[in-house]
Amino acid sequence: xxxxxxxxxxxxxxxxxxxxxxxxxxxxxxxxxxxxxxxxxxxxxxxxxxxxxxxxxxxxxxxxxxxxxxxxxxxxxxxxxxxxxxxxxxxxxxxxxxxxxxxxxxxxxxxxxxxxxxxxxxxxxxxxxxxxxxxxxxxxxxxxxxxxxxxxxxxxxxxxxxxxxxxxxxxxxxxxxxxxxxxxxxxxxxxxxxxxxxxxxxxxxxxxxxxxxxxxxxxxxxxxxxxxxxxx
Amino acid sequence: xxxxxxxxxxxxxxxxxxxxxxxxxxxxxxxxxxxxxxxxxxxxxxxxxxxxxxxxxxxxxxxxxxxxxxxxxxxxxxxxxxxxxxxxxxxxxxxxxxxxxxxxxxxxxxxxxxxxxxxxxxxxxxxxxxxxxxxxxxxxxxxxxxxxxxxxxxxxxxxxxxxxxxxxxxxxxxxxxxxxxxxxxxxxxxxxxxxxxxxxxxxxxxxxxxxxxxxxxxxxxxxxxxxxxxxxxxxxxxxxxxxxxxxxxxxxxxxxxxxxxxxxxxxxxxxxxxxxxxxxxxxxxxxxxxxxxxxxxxxxxxxxxxxxxxxxxxxxxxxxxxxxxxxxxxxxxxxxxxxxxxxxxxxxxxxxxxxxxxxxxxxxxxxxxxxxxxxxxxxxxxxxxxxxxxxxxxxxxxxxxxxxxxxxxxxxxxxxxxxxxxxxxxxxxxxxxxxxxxxxxxxxxxxxxxxxxxxxxxxxxxxxxxxxxxxxxxxxxxxxxxxxxxxxxxxxxxxxxxxxxxxxxxxxxxxxxxxxxxxxxxxxxxxxxxxxxxxxxxxxxxxxxxxxxxxxxxxxxxxxxxxxxxxxxxxxxxxxxxxxxxxxxxxxxxxxx
Ligand SMILES: Cc1cc2nc3c(=O)[nH]c(=O)nc-3n(C[C@H](O)[C@H](O)[C@H](O)COP(=O)(O)O)c2cc1C
Ligand code: SF4
Ligand code: SF4
Numbered sequence: 001x002x003x004x005x006x007x008x009x010x011x012x013x014x015x016x017x018x019x020x021x022x023x024x025x026x027x028x029x030x031x032x033x034x035x036x037x038x039x040x041x042x043x044x045x046x047x048x049x050x051x052x053x054x055x056x057x058x059x060x061x062x063x064x065x066x067x068x069x070x071x072x073x074x075x076x077x078x079x080x081x082x083x084x085x086x087x088x089x090x091x092x093x094x095x096x097x098x099x100x101x102x103x104x105x106x107x108x109x110x111x112x113x114x115x116x117x118x119x120x121x122x123x124x125x126x127x128x129x130x131x132x133x134x135x136x137x138x139x140x141x142x143x144x145x146x147x148x149x150x151x152x153x154x155x156x157x158x159x160x161x162x163x164x165x166x167x168x169x170x171x172x173x174x175x176x177x178x179x180x181x182x183x184x185x186x187x188x189x190x191x192x193x194x195x196x197x198x199x200x201x202x203x204x205x206x207x208x209x210x211x212x213x214x215x216x217x218x219x220x221x222x223x224x225x226x227x228x229x230x231x232x
Numbered sequence: 233x234x235x236x237x238x239x240x241x242x243x244x245x246x247x248x249x250x251x252x253x254x255x256x257x258x259x260x261x262x263x264x265x266x267x268x269x270x271x272x273x274x275x276x277x278x279x280x281x282x283x284x285x286x287x288x289x290x291x292x293x294x295x296x297x298x299x300x301x302x303x304x305x306x307x308x309x310x311x312x313x314x315x316x317x318x319x320x321x322x323x324x325x326x327x328x329x330x331x332x333x334x335x336x337x338x339x340x341x342x343x344x345x346x347x348x349x350x351x352x353x354x355x356x357x358x359x360x361x362x363x364x365x366x367x368x369x370x371x372x373x374x375x376x377x378x379x380x381x382x383x384x385x386x387x388x389x390x391x392x393x394x395x396x397x398x399x400x401x402x403x404x405x406x407x408x409x410x411x412x413x414x415x416x417x418x419x420x421x422x423x424x425x426x427x428x429x430x431x432x433x434x435x436x437x438x439x440x441x442x443x444x445x446x447x448x449x450x451x452x453x454x455x456x457x458x459x460x461x462x463x464x465x466x467x468x469x470x471x472x473x474x475x476x477x478x479x480x481x482x483x484x485x486x487x488x489x490x491x492x493x494x495x496x497x498x499x500x501x502x503x504x505x506x507x508x509x510x511x512x513x514x515x516x517x518x519x520x521x522x523x524x525x526x527x528x529x530x531x532x533x534x535x536x537x538x539x540x541x542x543x544x545x546x547x548x549x550x551x552x553x554x555x556x557x558x559x560x561x562x563x564x565x566x567x568x569x570x571x572x573x574x575x576x577x578x579x580x581x582x583x584x585x586x587x588x589x590x591x592x593x594x595x596x597x598x599x600x601x602x603x604x605x606x607x608x609x610x611x612x613x614x615x616x617x618x619x620x621x622x623x624x625x626x627x628x629x630x631x632x633x634x635x636x637x638x639x640x641x642x643x644x645x646x647x648x649x650x651x652x653x654x655x656x657x658x659x660x661x662x663x664x665x666x667x668x669x670x671x672x673x674x675x676x677x678x679x680x681x682x683x684x685x686x687x688x689x690x691x692x693x694x695x696x697x698x699x700x701x702x703x704x705x706x707x708x709x710x711x712x713x714x715x716x717x718x719x720x721x722x723x724x725x726x727x728x729x730x731x732x733x734x735x736x737x738x739x740x741x742x743x744x745x746x747x748x749x750x751x752x753x754x755x756x757x758x759x760x761x762x763x764x765x766x767x768x769x770x771x772x773x774x775x776x777x778x779x780x781x782x783x784x785x786x787x788x789x790x791x792x793x794x795x796x797x798x799x800x801x802x803x804x805x806x807x808x809x810x811x812x813x814x815x816x817x818x819x820x821x822x823x824x825x
Contacts, residue, residue: 046596047747049787060794061786066596081786085749088783092752118776121763122756145751154285164291165591165745168574170755172745175294177286178272178301185287 005071022064033077034108037146038065042156045147050086053077087114095119098141101200132181134226135189137208142201149193162187239267245281253284256589260293269300295591298531298573305340305347311363314353314493315720315734316650320360328375332382352738353493354532357650358402358657367534401503402496403657412644414660417504425546428507436623440515441560448519455630456642461615462715474520474602477610482522485613486513488529489571489578492687494718497646498616500658502536506543512619517564520612528583531571575742579790580613593746594790637662641703649674652723668698679724686715688735689795691802728806736761739796749783750793
């Protein structure tokens, strides 16, 4: 598609290809729209809603990661209407999830003035840490449900389909078949999910063990504990 | 993980195998009906037969509230505890049930006989307070009736439902003489195609087939018919846009998921005039060039599903469905699908996902259904009541329809009256009717505190706001919208906070969890309201609720999140009494931007 359209983003006019997303168009004028679930190598699930922008004439805010530009569109990426929504979403996220190892999300929150304790009286999502294989651990207290691991395991990278979403609403979680340990699933331990996880919810076993204080010289020995055969 | 005593479901799998993934939900529903719950071994069998990854089978099974991935009792007792039933004493009735069953809500008796659940609106509001035992509805139930019924269940005695398999449809009243949409309701035998034909049935389809598809689209456009499923989108324009699409095949989907609390008009039509829905669908298919249709029926609507299944079979037999309909070269057939407990599946794109065998999570729009709908194909999706209007338009002419009721919103409209009224039921009127007239026809049982217009996604109106007409313009002057057509009357004796708690619980329970604002916001607003019930209020609570509402309304993917704070915000005006939360600034909502 070579057709060009003209859009105005935060007062700056730009001419871009008609099939561009608002996120990409904003980048052409040097604007970085905040984002969380978006990953350049994965299909944008458009679930975090942090990239929402104000599109003049639209009933609600629109997600910049998937909305395509249209000729004459006037877009605001940082209006108070946008900031209030983003700030609140980040505050809600803080209240449910351990973001301690998600520096980029923390920085987003700080930049927009999100109060990490604003909804601290609410229930947090809590799960055991799953140490069920010799390659990585899963600590879903840190999971923001960005879907990246599910997509990397599925259609976007590995075509292995070991992961899905389970339940719904606040209690949505990343699931295997009835919670089966990874070695009993179709997982091939490619590590793609660990590579795309933005929060430390998925972590290589060695890194995890070192953090737990296991001395480097005992790593190999410790890792044997996680071999499925050792459990049996 | 193979279990020795796994029941045989090979016949079920054989029936659905050729559907591939789209057969997933039907297989899960039918397998559970046989086995009681969906064990890992059952799910694995189903996944392998339909070639669905096992993680996804679990993802789908754990999504729907009527499906169980853990063992449940042989009987599942679901007591409706939503706004309407609450007004009819569901709270004390819950205590009666607990005592009679010896089971707490959410628990199963140790002997595996019974599971007891408090449930969001079951859609049988004319029978409030009501409960379901497996597929059977009981209500209205007093304490004594419930005790007796559940006592029998505990004692292993037969339950009375065997006497009347198909209970009576909800009471229906027309403010328009003989009725338009309701003209046949209660006057024909809904199982008889001959009776339907004798009362004007299939005249609309015959008229349609005498015209070109484009002329049928024109007629529906000229009628001014707007969608009755909540969004009031002009039906003719939707059809035109689907008709223009070059891609094939195209689909017509009937949205019969009716789950908005306080809404039961679609169930009335399905139970009492099912052929009208089929006729409307068939006309829609002819107009847009679709060869295949689906009706997605709410999982709790067992009688409606049976009625429709009978109607589809009879219509097929008589040549109203199938190949070369009425001797033309137009071919169209319909498949019935059942939901499994998810309000969000009434959202059109979530409904497509559900039919496709996925978790019922809405899609980001655009693309719109008319371009890429079911299976990525051009699709017209309409509400049951919308489709039931279509034969009337063809049979009596668009000019007649247009001249009925107000210009802006012509045609008959069904209103669902429930709550603190002596005559709950479905009321037919035109949209210039004043809300007060509807409420008075239903005979309030006590002083009115508020009327919840539009169900859980709606707005509370004060008694002095009821003189507005039910048109979109009229209702917008009081900050409301008709939505699904539910009017729940809240009586003076009701505790407004308890009512609001149920609404916020509903959204927390029904959020699909896809997008952050709704996944987290619906839960937090429910928590805050529950804390208020416990007398604990924070000075910044109202401000927090307004911010959550802003994020949900502005940034959610679908209408569920976008409307999840409406009723709560509109209720703040009532909650600002002596126990007024500090920091309250004003009453209802932020208004629309
Ligand atoms: C959360 C949610 C639930 C909905 N539930 C229903 C429903 O049960 N029945 C229905 O017809 N429309 C429902 N809708 C509206 C549909 O998305 C869609 O607009 C409608 O089926 C279109 O048909 P109509 O144009 O004939 O009204 C719902 C929308 C949302 C956002
Ligand atoms: S585990 Fe990581 S990648 Fe997967 S959804 Fe959670 S935060 Fe995203
Ligand atoms: S608004 Fe709620 S129901 Fe709709 S997609 Fe988002 S989480 Fe799901």
